[in-house]
Amino acid sequence: xxxxxxxxxxxxxxxxxxxxxxxLSVLREDLGLTGAKEGCGQGDCGSCVVILNGRAVNSCxxxxxxxxxxxxxxxxxxAEGEVLHPLQQSFIDRWAFQCGFCTPGMLMTAxxxxxxxxxxxxxxxxxxxxxxxxRCTNYANIVAAVVAAATGGPQP
Amino acid sequence: MTSVVGRxxxxxxxxEIVTGRAQYTGDLTFPGMxxxxxxxxxxxxxxxxxxxxxxxxxxxxxMAVLTHADxxxxxxxxYSYVEDQPVLVSEFVRYQGDALAAVAAVDEATAAAALATxxxxxxxxxxxxxxxxxxxxxxxxxxxxRNNVHEHLVIERGDIExxxxxxxxxxxxxxxxxxxxxxxxxxxxxxxxxxxxxxxxVYASCQSPHRDRRQIAVALGLAENQVRVxxxxxxxxxxxxxxxxxxxxxxxxARATGRPVRLIRSREESIRTHxxxxxxxxxxxxxxxxxxxxxxxxxxAIGDTGPYVNAGAEVMSVLAAxxxxxxxxxxxxxxxxxxxxxxxxxxxxxxxxxxxxTFAGERQMDxxxxxxxxxxxxxxxxxxxxxxxxxxxxxxxxxxRPMKACLEKAAERSGWREREEIEREPAPHQRRGWxxxxxxxxxxxxxxVPDSGGVNLEMTPDGAAILRTGAADMGQxxxxxxxxxxxxxxxxxxxxxxxxxxxxxxxxxxxxASASRTTFVSGNATRRAAAAxxxxxxxxxxxxxxxxxxxxxxxxxxxxxxxxxxxTVAEAARVAKEANLPLHADGFYAMEYPEQLLDDAYxxxxxxxxxxxxxxxxxxxxxxxxxxxxxxxxxxxxxxxINPGGAIGQLEGGAAMGWGYALIEELKTTxxxxxxxxxxxxLIPTSVDLPPMNVGLVEIPEPLAPFGAKGIGEATLTPxxxxxxxxxxxxxxxxxxxxxxxxxxxxxxxARSG
Numbered sequence: 012x013x014x015x016x017x018x019x020x021x022x023x024x025x026x027x028x029x030x031x032x033x034x035l036s037v038l039r040e041d042l043g044l045t046g047a048k049e050g051c052g053q054g055d056c057g058s059c060v061v062i063l064n065g066r067a068v069n070s071c072x073x074x075x076x077x078x079x080x081x082x083x084x085x086x087x088x089x090a091e092g093e094v095l096h097p098l099q100q101s102f103i104d105r106w107a108f109q110c111g112f113c114t115p116g117m118l119m120t121a122x123x124x125x126x127x128x129x130x131x132x133x134x135x136x137x138x139x140x141x142x143x144x145x146r147c148t149n150y151a152n153i154v155a156a157v158v159a160a161a162t163g164g165p166q167p
Numbered sequence: 168m169t170s171v172v173g174r175x176x177x178x179x180x181x182x183e184i185v186t187g188r189a190q191y192t193g194d195l196t197f198p199g200m201x202x203x204x205x206x207x208x209x210x211x212x213x214x215x216x217x218x219x220x221x222x223x224x225x226x227x228x229x230m231a232v233l234t235h236a237d238x239x240x241x242x243x244x245x246y247s248y249v250e251d252q253p254v255l256v257s258e259f260v261r262y263q264g265d266a267l268a269a270v271a272a273v274d275e276a277t278a279a280a281a282l283a284t285x286x287x288x289x290x291x292x293x294x295x296x297x298x299x300x301x302x303x304x305x306x307x308x309x310x311x312x313r314n315n316v317h318e319h320l321v322i323e324r325g326d327i328e329x330x331x332x333x334x335x336x337x338x339x340x341x342x343x344x345x346x347x348x349x350x351x352x353x354x355x356x357x358x359x360x361x362x363x364x365x366x367x368x369v370y371a372s373c374q375s376p377h378r379d380r381r382q383i384a385v386a387l388g389l390a391e392n393q394v395r396v397x398x399x400x401x402x403x404x405x406x407x408x409x410x411x412x413x414x415x416x417x418x419x420x421a422r423a424t425g426r427p428v429r430l431i432r433s434r435e436e437s438i439r440t441h442x443x444x445x446x447x448x449x450x451x452x453x454x455x456x457x458x459x460x461x462x463x464x465x466x467x468a469i470g471d472t473g474p475y476v477n478a479g480a481e482v483m484s485v486l487a488a489x490x491x492x493x494x495x496x497x498x499x500x501x502x503x504x505x506x507x508x509x510x511x512x513x514x515x516x517x518x519x520x521x522x523x524x525t526f527a528g529e530r531q532m533d534x535x536x537x538x539x540x541x542x543x544x545x546x547x548x549x550x551x552x553x554x555x556x557x558x559x560x561x562x563x564x565x566x567x568r569p570m571k572a573c574l575e576k577a578a579e580r581s582g583w584r585e586r587e588e589i590e591r592e593p594a595p596h597q598r599r600g601w602x603x604x605x606x607x608x609x610x611x612x613x614x615x616v617p618d619s620g621g622v623n624l625e626m627t628p629d630g631a632a633i634l635r636t637g638a639a640d641m642g643q644x645x646x647x648x649x650x651x652x653x654x655x656x657x658x659x660x661x662x663x664x665x666x667x668x669x670x671x672x673x674x675x676x677x678x679x680a681s682a683s684r685t686t687f688v689s690g691n692a693t694r695r696a697a698a699a700x701x702x703x704x705x706x707x708x709x710x711x712x713x714x715x716x717x718x719x720x721x722x723x724x725x726x727x728x729x730x731x732x733x734x735t736v737a738e739a740a741r742v743a744k745e746a747n748l749p750l751h752a753d754g755f756y757a758m759e760y761p762e763q764l765l766d767d768a769y770x771x772x773x774x775x776x777x778x779x780x781x782x783x784x785x786x787x788x789x790x791x792x793x794x795x796x797x798x799x800x801x802x803x804x805x806x807x808x809i810n811p812g813g814a815i816g817q818l819e820g821g822a823a824m825g826w827g828y829a830l831i832e833e834l835k836t837t838x839x840x841x842x843x844x845x846x847x848x849x850l851i852p853t854s855v856d857l858p859p860m861n862v863g864l865v866e867i868p869e870p871l872a873p874f875g876a877k878g879i880g881e882a883t884l885t886p887x888x889x890x891x892x893x894x895x896x897x898x899x900x901x902x903x904x905x906x907x908x909x910x911x912x913x914x915x916x917x918a919r920s921g
Contacts, residue, residue, distance in 0.1 A: 045194035046187020048402070050352045051434040055846035058352055086187035099185040103177050106812040109820065110642025111184035112191060112352040112402025137854045144846060146350055146403050147642045148816055149823035150854040 015079045019044065020088030030076025035059045037075045038085060046086035046115045050144070057143030060116040060123075061085045067123030069142075086115035089122065098122060101160035102153070109147035117143045121157045133158055170722050171655040172874050175812040179646045179666050180400070189400045192372040193431045195358045201230055203420050203430030204278040205413065206268040206285055207439065211839060212309075212474075212509040213260040213289035218267055223284040228277040231423040232285065233269040238419065240388030245477070246410040246442075246514055249317075252475040254386050254415050260289060261309065261474035262509055263840050264440030271420040271428045294509035294839050298471040299448065301506050309474050309507040317472065318480045318505040322487045322769050324559040325498030330463025334454025338534045342451065342527040343905045346834040346841075347444035349516055350851045351641075353402020355412045355441060356431030359421035367418045368395045372402065374409045374639045375679035376669040386415045387422060394418070398669035401641035405824075406515030407441050408641070409681050410477065438844040442514030443834060445470040445482050449527035459539050459546045463498040464559075466490045468524065472505050473512035479505040482513070484771050485609060486520030488560045492528040493570045493607040493778050494550040499559040509839040515681055517821070521608055522828060522885045529604040529889030530904060533896060543603045543893065544578050547780075551605075561768025565761070565870075569804035570778040572865045574605055580863050581782035581800035591898075596790045599797075600898025604886035605780045610878045611684045611758045613771035619757035620688040621675030624653055624696035626704070626750040630724070630737025632657055635667040638677035638689045643880045644813035645685045651809055652690050652873055656697030657704070658721020658736050675753060683878030686809065687775065688756050690873030696754030703750055707743035708734055759871055775869060777877045778804040781822070781886040783858075785894040789917060792910030794830060794895055796858035801883055804865045807875035818883045819860050825887025827852045830907050 013030040016023060019042060026041050033052075038044045038061065047070055050058030054069040061070045062084035089096040098121055101107070108114040117140060124131070124139040131139070136157045137150070145153065183189040220232040235242055235257035242257070243250040256265045268285050272278040295301045295308070301315040309315055331337060357371040367387065373379050376396040384391040401408065413430045420428040432440065447470045454463040468486055472479030483503040490501045536546040551574065552558075554567040578584060586601045593599065612618040623635040634653050640646040650664040657664075667674060677689045705716040708726045712733050725732040726739055743750055760774050782800040787793075801822050808814045831850040835842045843849045868875025892903050901916040 039194075040196075043196075044187075045190065048191070048353070049193065050354070050402075051846050053434075053845065053847070055434075056352060086185075090186055095182070095185065102185050103181040106175075106178070106816050108178070108181075108184055108642075109644065109813075109816055110352070110403040111178075111180075111189055111400060112642075114184050115187045118185065141853045141855045144350075144352060144851060144853060146352055146405070146824075146851060147820045149819040149852075149857050149860060151819060151857075151860065152816065154854065 013076060015075055017078055017081065017083060019083045020085060028075055030074060032075045033071050034073040034075050034078045035070040038070060044085050044087050048112055048115060050112065057120060058113055058116040060119040060143065062119060062123050065126065067120045086118055089118060097160040097163060098157065101156040105152045105156040105159065107153040107156040113143060113145045117145065117153060125161055130161055131158065169655050169874065171651050171661050172809050176647055176651055176661055176810045178644060178813065179650050191353055191400045191402050192356045192358055192370055195370055195399065197360055197427035200427040200429050201271040201273060201424060202275050202278045203269065203271050203417055203428040204282055205266045205416060206282050207436065208260040208263065208265060208267055208289060210289050210291055211260045211263045211265065212294045213291050215256060215258055215260060216288040216290055217286065219286040220268060222286065223281040226277065226281055226284060228273040229270065229281045230426065231271045231420055232281060233419055233423055237423065238386060240386045242386065244382045244386060244411050244415060247478065247481065249476040262511060264512065266416065269416045269420055271424050296508055296510055296839050298469050298506040298508055301508055302504060309509060315507045316504055317476050317507055320483060320487050320503040322559050323500045324561065327463045327465055327498045327500045330498035331454045334462045335457045336538055337452065337454045338531055338538055339452045340531055340534060340904055342449045342530060344447050344523045344526055345906050346446045346511065346836065347516060347828060347832055348438055348834045348849050349405040349407035350846065350849065351403030351405055351407060354432045354434055354437040355408050357414045357417040358427060358429045359417035360427040361421055361425060366393050366395055367421060368397065369414050369418050370397050370399055371414045372408055373398055373414065374404050374641060374681060376639065376671055377637055377676040378679060379411055379414050380671045382411045383415050383418050387418055396671045398639045401639055404641040405517040406681060409515040409679055410442065412441055434846060435844045438849065439841055442477055442512045444516035445472060445479065445513040445520065445523065447523040449523065451527045451531050453531045453535055455535055457539065459535065459541045459549050461494055461496050461550050464491055464496050466501045468503045470505055471508050471510055471513065473510050474507055475512050476505065477512050477514035479513060482520040486524040488769060488772060489521050489607050489609060490524045490528060491559050493552050493605050495552050495556050496559060501559065510836060511841060517824065517881045518884045519881065522888065525604065525606045525885040526889045526906060529886065530892055533893040544574065544583055547574055547605050557765065560772035561765040562772040562774060564776065566867060569865050569867045572867065573778050573780040573802045573804050576863045576865060577780035577782050577800050577802040580802065580861050583782055596788055598787045598789060598898040600785050600787065600894040602783045602890045602893030602897055603780065604889035604893060606886045608777045608779065608882035608885060609773040610687055610775040610777060611773060612682050613773045614760050615770045618678065618684065618688065619755065620677035620692050621753055621755040622689055622692040622696050623675055623753050624693065624700060624751065626657060626700050626740050628741050628744040630659060630735065630740045632659060632664045633667060634664055634693065635674040636677055636689055637669045637674040638685045639669055639680040641680060643817060644810060645680060647813055648686050648809045649689055649693050652693045653697055656694055656701060659724050683880045686876050686878050687872050688758060690876065691756035692754040694754065694873050695756060696752040699752035700750055703743045703748035704736060704739040707746055707748055708739040710746060711739065711742050775871060775877060777879060777882050779882050779886055781890040783890040783894040785891060785898055787895055787898045787913065789899065792913035794891065794908055794913060796826065796891060798861060799858045799887065800861040802863040802865060803879055803883055804867065805879050806869035806872050806877035807866050808864060809874060809876050814879060815862055817880055818862055821881065821883030822860055822887050823852050823857055825884045826857055828884065828906060829888035829891040833907050
């Protein structure tokens with residue numbers, strides 16, 4: 012067991028747990044943040060993506076111990092109260108999801124990508140989200156939504 | 168003219184989804200919830216000699232270990248009528264996904280420890296893995312007391328001998344399609360809890376909550392009203408969650424422990440166990456006169472359904488019923504075989520036999536056009552069905568105009584007629600090609616199959632509405648469409664309609680969310696419920712403002728008379744309540760079969776069809792065998808589009824699956840055990856794989872459908888693979904008749920053709 016300190020969406024949590032548990036499990040089970048999903052458990056699908064110290068990561072591949080002291084942003088931290096982040100609004104406006112299961116991971120990947128590349132071309136977005144699987148769409152609306160959010164609203 | 172129907176509408180629940188608040192089955196927690204897991208066999212098929220859970224039960228934190236002896240009711244379940252799949256196996260393991268035991272423990276690690284400690288002795292037995300061999304007399308049997316051929320279906324019309332005799336050209340081919348995984352992003356699962364009165368409540372990622380309820384009740388030996396099934400957000404299903412997966416197991420564990428139990432499959436378990444798309448071998452013979460008109464068609468289709476029938480017979484039935492394609496075929500005979508093996512179970516998967524049949528049929532049309540030197544577009548116009556065409560099933564096409572309308576629109580949008588202006592050999596190792604495919608798709612289950620649904624609609628006295636539907640929304644957009652229909656009929660905005668998700672205690676049975684039927688059946692049911700409430704509102708408004716009800720019109724939250732807003736719908740609702748007029752109603756609709764079937768029609772013939780055409784422009788790399796689809800044009804006949812935003816998404820998503828079906832997807836098996844059990848090894852399209860899609864719609868309203876809207880959820884998956892295969896044939900002159908068209912297959916065919 013280890014005492015871990017995780018700062019998630021601006022709040023610091025002290026979590027006592029086996030450091031070898033995956034960060035995804037700690038977020039979902041210990042902190043009740045079920046936005047990040049388990050689609051495969053081994054880093055193939057991107058449903059579990061969160062931001063760890065400023066970079067998008069598959070949280071199913073990060074040990075809880077590795078996240079000790081880290082700054083984490085999950086889908087629950089994207090909106091400001093009831094005000095949606097431009098990415099979230101853009102996804103709604105452009106039908107960038109159908110079943111919605113891949114959406115939290117997709118949004119967090121997009122968010123992390125825009126931190127590095129604030130004004131991307133569509134092809135760059137396509138590459139950036141190529142680790143996020145979606146079985147409902149053909150990704151076209153997702154790409155359009157990310158590009159639109161980057162050019163439209165305020166920067167993340 | 169409508170004001171809500173036909174408008175692009177954001178998905179109901181959109182904010183919950185983008186904020187991560189939407190709850191899927193695996194997100195649910197309850198106090199005292201246990202972790203459930205199932206034990207699957209390491210070998211299959213096998214005779215079970217011993218299952219001993221004694222040691223596992225003694226592990227601290229293990230609350231229950233169940234085997235077949237612990238199933239109080241019927242230890243079998245089924246997709247429809249043949250209940251042959253055990254909940255927990257006792258004598259035989261027939262495929263890799265049979266459940267040997269069910270465990271509930273305090274956490275994941277303890278459950279895993281329990282699974283590892285259950286002692287199982289299996290005696291390996293020889294399996295049946297080739298469906299064609301399995302059909303031969305004297306073949307080893309999957310079941311000692313059942314024929315490997317579960318069903319041989321024949322659909323026949325006209326004289327095919329005469330038809331082939333007068334044919335001036337005959338084209339024959341053998342086509343095979345592969346085992347396909349739905350690969351929904353949310354692995355299937357269920358959470359079961361108990362109420363104080365003994366009611367078992369099961370939250371499940373499912374498509375058919377009412378059918379699940381029955382199957383759970385039967386297995387637990389309970390009356391159906393002692394089980395409640397609820398469907399939270401569902402992360403994709405595509406048929407793979409149409410029948411029971413772990414719902415019964417979760418319910419058994421909850422009952423055995425007295426505590427909530429969460430049972431969610433891992434991705435690997437999901438790929439190993441749930442039903443897949445049937446791999447089918449089709450032998451296809453097509454006869455035509457020199458001007459390309461079909462005279463006769465003969466099809467033999469062999470579907471490998473695994474050891475349990477599941478939806479096998481139904482899938483082969485739908486394939487057989489559509490095997491003649493969207494054409495006028497004067498004589499046809501289709502033999503469809505549903506064959507049992509020890510391969511993975513196959514069942515419902517988006518398209519339900521039609522993708523397989525369309526691949527063969529449209530490759531054949533292409534070969535025919537090549538043989539005769541007739542343009543592939545032209546040959547389809549010549550043979551295209553029309554209103555009044557009699558299909559081999561005996562169904563008479565009531566509205567055939569969309570077939571050719573889709574052909575024409577796809578030709579225009581893709582630039583088909585100008586294609587020779589485009590460079591065919593952009594580089595020495597690249598060849599460009601064009602392929603076309605047209606298809607017919609069915610809506611609903613077909614005649615003689617129960618196909619109905621109900622909806623409950625309520626208007627609150629402040630003019631908002633609550634829609635209670637048992638129809639699952641697994642991403643296809645059903646709840647949004649139904650909300651739009653309700654809003655249109657009640658004269659309010661769609662944002663004023665709250666949709667209550669499927670709950671067998673609160674929402675009427677809508678039937679399964681499958682067969683592209685939900686908009687049709689539940690949409691009509693919604694209209695009927697709304698009509699009753701609208702009558703109350705109009706009567707109330709009439710009382711209020713002193714004008715006859717038939718001069719009034721509800722729209723946009725207002726009551727209009729002679730084009731003017733005279734009061735609000737909210738006010739009319741308030742007055743209705745005061746006047747004791749009902750503001751809630753149930754609507755029910757059963758699929759109709761008007762007088763258009765011949766007396767000797769196939770009993771499960773369909774009556775509602777949609778048509779579509781796709782054009783693929785490909786670039787084949789002759790050095791690597793890689794096929795790049797440069798553009799995919801898809802045109803779909805929708806009847807009427809209720810939600811353009813959602814509809815386009817469904818069409819594009821279907822074609823994306825079609826692309827995967829054509830080029831990269833294949834679940835590989837060795838002796839019935841799947842080899843690529845992860846999303847790393849079972850490839851589905853990513854954002855960098857898919858071609859740009861050029862989408863067009865044809866809207867010729869279907870008279871029986873709500874606002875004329877037909878179901879389109881499955882149809883666009885079907886013409887994609889043959890369009891791509893036809894394009895490859897056009898590009899490099901090779902005939903690829905087996906899916907997927909991997910680089911290896913392309914290179915091998917290129918080498919063979921010299």
